[in-house]
Amino acid sequence: MSCTLDIVEAAFRLERDDEAWLAGLREAVECAFPAARTVQTYVSDTAHPCQAIAAWLAETYPAQATGATPDAAECRARSVLLSDLLDDDAFGALSPALEAEGLGEYLLVVASDGDATTLLAIGVADASQIGSSRRASFARVAEEMQSAMAVRKRMRRNSMPEAMESTGALPAVGDAAEDDPEAEARRAWRRRLFRRGRAATGGSEVPTLTWEALMAGQFIVLDQVDRAGSRKLAVRPQPPGESLRSLDEREQLVAAMAGDAVSNKCIALELGMSEGGVARTVDQLLAKLGLCNRADLVRLRSALTRISA
Amino acid sequence: MDIQRITMTGGMAPVFIFSVDTDLERTLAPLTPAERAVARGLLEGLSNHEIARRRGTSLRTVANQVRALFQRFAVASRSELVRALDGLPPVEV
Numbered sequence: 001m002s003c004t005l006d007i008v009e010a011a012f013r014l015e016r017d018d019e020a021w022l023a024g025l026r027e028a029v030e031c032a033f034p035a036a037r038t039v040q041t042y043v044s045d046t047a048h049p050c051q052a053i054a055a056w057l058a059e060t061y062p063a064q065a066t067g068a069t070p071d072a073a074e075c076r077a078r079s080v081l082l083s084d085l086l087d088d089d090a091f092g093a094l095s096p097a098l099e100a101e102g103l104g105e106y107l108l109v110v111a112s113d114g115d116a117t118t119l120l121a122i123g124v125a126d127a128s129q130i131g132s133s134r135r136a137s138f139a140r141v142a143e144e145m146q147s148a149m150a151v152r153k154r155m156r157r158n159s160m161p162e163a164m165e166s167t168g169a170l171p172a173v174g175d176a177a178e179d180d181p182e183a184e185a186r187r188a189w190r191r192r193l194f195r196r197g198r199a200a201t202g203g204s205e206v207p208t209l210t211w212e213a214l215m216a217g218q219f220i221v222l223d224q225v226d227r228a229g230s231r232k233l234a235v236r237p238q239p240p241g242e243s244l245r246s247l248d249e250r251e252q253l254v255a256a257m258a259g260d261a262v263s264n265k266c267i268a269l270e271l272g273m274s275e276g277g278v279a280r281t282v283d284q285l286l287a288k289l290g291l292c293n294r295a296d297l298v299r300l301r302s303a304l305t306r307i308s309a
Numbered sequence: 310m311d312i313q314r315i316t317m318t319g320g321m322a323p324v325f326i327f328s329v330d331t332d333l334e335r336t337l338a339p340l341t342p343a344e345r346a347v348a349r350g351l352l353e354g355l356s357n358h359e360i361a362r363r364r365g366t367s368l369r370t371v372a373n374q375v376r377a378l379f380q381r382f383a384v385a386s387r388s389e390l391v392r393a394l395d396g397l398p399p400v401e402v
Contacts, residue, residue: 261384261399261400262400263386267402292354294387295352295391296354298388306397
């Protein structure tokens with residue numbers, strides 16, 4: 001328990017002191033969080049907080065293979081619920097609540113964006129600790145949150161009473177009947193989530209993911225490694241304000257051809273370049289796009305051209 | 310490949326995840342289990358060395374399996390194979 005508390009406190013302390021460390025953490029969390037929608041088991045670790053978090057992030061993505069994972073909406077529900085609690089002394093308020101839940105060892109993943117600090121996920125060492133009753137209590141608190149700004153106070157005192165343990169399985173978020181007031185409440189809550197998401201991106205429209213947008217440097221590619229050790233690609237819009245690494249004209253031509261699985265030799269002939277020049281250009285453009293190898297480029301190109309076709 | 314758009318809450322921009330789709334499973338179905346594993350490695354852009362290390366086989370074995378895959382899909386390069394596994398024909402220059 002104590003070591004996981006250290007992790008969270010470190011994240012807070014470092015938010016003020018060490019921008020680079022936090023940027024790394026943030027990137028790792030952004031990279032891992034899409035996975036977290038399917039991951040239920042968050043392993044807490046000892047020794048070195050940052051390493052533990054990084055290792056955990058690398059390890060827990062994605063866990064589709066494991067059986068009873070919560071769906072995306074549920075996981076987000078949990079994250080956002082907790083994020084509202086987390087500021088100033090809110091963590092102090094949170095930890096007794098978690099203790100009351102009997103979660104034992106747990107890990108909290110915190111991301112910070114500008115001045116908004118968000119608790120992205122809460123983890124426990126043992127997935128069996130989050131049974132259906134536990135999920136129900138999480139969901140109940142999430143529903144309370146939508147109407148009550150005072151949820152923080154409630155959380156501090158008796159947010160997760162034992163009585164909730166007896167409620168049944170978590171109701172599915174999002175597929176309930178029209179006339180169900182609970183469902184309507186959940187929909188309202190989800191609309192609120194959506195607004196939060198838009199506000200977070202500065203109100204600006206997210207660019208459409210196309211090959212051209214990728215070439216113009218509007219997206220960056222993140223490498224992800226899942227639990228089985230396989231690599232996956234995640235593409236994220238370039239955060240506003242960060243310099244765009246657009247490809248120049250030649251790089252774009254080479255990228256399109258290399259993405260179509262044309263060999264360097266053929267590209268060189270076609271564009272009147274030397275083969276070595278093509279190889280260097282490919283290296284440059286892969287680096288600009290954040291890709292590790294040609295296979296990634298071919299996969300991105302085929303996926304994106306198929307969509308636009 | 311499929312593209313999922315995942316909208317994240319709490320200050321995060323949306324993320325697009327490229328994942329293996331069901332078409333690929335169909336494409337890989339007629340292969341031997343070993344070839345399937347090698348094909349997945351190639352999709353990730355791994356080198357023969359890396360595939361051999363991951364699978365615990367010899368480099369020569371992997372090279373043979375890669376060549377068998379090239380023949381099966383009638384392609385001449387790793388890039389073309391990746392494209393073929395995504396269900397696209399080779400591009401004529």
